[in-house]
Amino acid sequence: MDPLTIRERIGRFRILVVGRANAGKTTILQRVCNTRENPVIYNSAGEKIDPAVLEASRDRGLHDIENEMTFESNPGFIFHDSRGFEAGGESEFDKVKAFIASRSKEARLKDRLHVIW
Template identity: 65%
Template sequence: MRSIASKLIINQDGGEGSTDRWAKLAKQAGRFRILIVGRANAGKTTILKKICNTTDDPEIYNGRGEKVDGSTLEPTAERGIHDITNEMIFRSNPGFTFHDSRGFEAGGVDEFQKVKKFLSDRAKEKKLKDQIHVIWYCIPMNDSRPITNAEVQFFSKMGTGKVPVVAIFTKCEALELTAIEILQGEENISFRDAAKRAPEYAKKNLWNAHLELEKQKFSPQGHVYLQEMQMPHTECTELVECTASVLNGDTLQALFVSTQQVSLEISVRYATK
């Protein structure tokens, strides 16, 4: 499938105008590389599939370019953990390369240091296509305590240099259900009354999570709130928009926007700036 921005755009004169400059920038950059971070069940795989417009699982390659059996990536007592250096590529959109970190609570200091070293090593790569271009940090909001020590540790200590970070609050649809349960329990009110107050209560909790990250030394450059991403009708347009806005320079913007397959409107807008 062609990326959205590779399609021709009709110019004001009614003829076919190409996005030559945009295409050249994207070609120079090569492949867009993303590190996605988050604990188990944060919705990371769902987001990647939405971005790549597929329901298929990715193909996994190690640092030598050899295909890896995906089943070996599941952590077990015998096999240990997966490797952050492995590359995940979806056949529906091979212009994206993803690296996955499972977050820091499971691996503690060891996992934190692995991510730090990985980012440092990638920053030293001479070719743009081999560097990390953006970090997506997923935080599930169906947890009673969404901002854990892992998030505080990352955003207070993990300086990512020139690589921007987008905080993705996932599973936001769970906030209202959680709010209803809390309101019923704490204030002993009916389900109906709790349901009326739940949206405002949920909004407050989401904003508090946002503020918790903002006060950290290395706060994210962007925030996105996603809900019901498991449903077929939902898209990641907000994530595409936010990511494009935090990228450094025209080259990376061109590469990302021309690679994504979510929004034609965003591609046209950036290509015709």
């Protein structure tokens, strides 16, 4: 397939970020996107998540792996954030594996993971 066609079908680059809690993941994504703004987060239904709710449930809501994290100034990337594996042990690891497996079966190229960091 022509690379330009692939690029068109992907639309926005979908990146899964894996790393320890508080390791600096969000900071790296801000650098990559050349911004200092806070990410905007959408749940899997495409609804914007209220930042106040995120503050209250930092450890759960924020790290739902299905959530889509974007920076408004750089809409070319969608990030999925995984909790550090040390936090939940085996169940967290299984969640990441299941997420990767299910995304690899998505029919549309734009819904698949394009990069895992």
